[in-house]
Amino acid sequence: MELGLVGKRAIITGASRGIGRACALGLAKEGVEVCIVSRTKMDLEQVISEIEAIGVRGYAVTEDLATAEGCRKVVQEAVRFLGGVDILINNVGAAQNGDILDLAREQIESALRLKSFSYLQMSQEVIPHMQLNRWGRIINIAGAAGTSPTRDNIPTASANILILNMTRALSDAVARDGILVNSICPGLTNTDRARTQQRPRAKKEGKNVEDLLLQLAGQIPAGRMAEPEEIANAAVFLASSACSYVFGSSIYMDGGQRRGTP
Numbered sequence: 001m002e003l004g005l006v007g008k009r010a011i012i013t014g015a016s017r018g019i020g021r022a023c024a025l026g027l028a029k030e031g032v033e034v035c036i037v038s039r040t041k042m043d044l045e046q047v048i049s050e051i052e053a054i055g056v057r058g059y060a061v062t063e064d065l066a067t068a069e070g071c072r073k074v075v076q077e078a079v080r081f082l083g084g085v086d087i088l089i090n091n092v093g094a095a096q097n098g099d100i101l102d103l104a105r106e107q108i109e110s111a112l113r114l115k116s117f118s119y120l121q122m123s124q125e126v127i128p129h130m131q132l133n134r135w136g137r138i139i140n141i142a143g144a145a146g147t148s149p150t151r152d153n154i155p156t157a158s159a160n161i162l163i164l165n166m167t168r169a170l171s172d173a174v175a176r177d178g179i180l181v182n183s184i185c186p187g188l189t190n191t192d193r194a195r196t197q198q199r200p201r202a203k204k205e206g207k208n209v210e211d212l213l214l215q216l217a218g219q220i221p222a223g224r225m226a227e228p229e230e231i232a233n234a235a236v237f238l239a240s241s242a243c244s245y246v247f248g249s250s251i252y253m254d255g256g257q258r259r260g261t262p
């Protein structure tokens with residue numbers, strides 16, 4: 001399949017590790033110039049050297065995406081480096097979950113501020129650049145928790161459900177401009193975040209976090225966690241010209257864990 005990605009220009013948020021890093025490397029392998037964002041320069045530089053080893057240009061922008069100013073600067077810098085933007089992968093997220101009975105208002109606010117609000121603002125800032133070429137792809141890495149609330153995951157679930165609603169609304173707003181907006185909802189994925197998220201539960205249950213992850217993976221129909229590269233493969237397809245008739249949709253990549261009809 002011809003993906004038509006050579007020479008395209010992409011921004012990937014939260015790309016110094018995990019799913020964002022895998023998306024940046026996946027796009028670079030298809031000939032996309034990438035601008036990667038996180039708060040930690042050293043980690044970004046490591047990923048840039050991996051991107052350059054593939055033979056394409058990569059740029060790092062160090063900003064805090066929890067602020068409106070940070071999001072604005074990222075797009076400004078990316079346009080300066082790349083000369084425009086064709087693809088945006090919104091991926092940043094670091095919600096602090098906790099039991100609903102003890103949840104502080106700030107835990108939900110900060111999850112929305114970093115994830116939902118940055119996804120919306122980054123989209124709003126790149127859309128005029130995509131409209132110039134009448135071509136664009138926005139991929140929102142949401143999360144299966146968005147439609148599977150539990151007593152423990154309300155900050156993450158709230159941020160993700162807002163993103164799924166925004167995906168539909170943004171898609172309607174720009175579909176006629178050649179811009180496709182879609183989401184991916186990963187389930188448990190083998191990243192640092194999966195470990196950070198499960199550490200409090202592992203401690204409470206007196207378990208090693210790796211053992212707890214194995215136990216959780218065993219409850220997934222697929223029998224294992226996703227690898228970040230598997231999520232990135234779907235993101236690369238959604239970012240491509242081969243993906244030409246998927247509008248405002250969400251792909252669940254949760255190893256079959258979601259209940260309800262597909």
Ligand SMILES: NC(=O)c1ccc[n+]([C@@H]2O[C@H](COP(=O)([O-])OP(=O)(O)OC[C@H]3O[C@@H](n4cnc5c(N)ncnc54)[C@H](OP(=O)(O)O)[C@@H]3O)[C@@H](O)[C@H]2O)c1
Nearest residue numbers: 014016018019038039040064065092093143188189191193
């Ligand atoms: N892993 C899972 O099981 C899973 C499941 C469902 C959905 N997801 C979603 O997938 C996305 C990626 O998750 P992941 O597991 O790959 O996470 P991760 O390994 O923790 O990576 C998060 C990335 O975001 C960056 N980041 C965090 N806070 C930031 C901020 N304020 N400003 C700029 N960058 C920031 C981090 O770098 P710095 O800390 O250096 O800034 C890092 O590059 C998230 O939206 C997450 O909710 C993950």
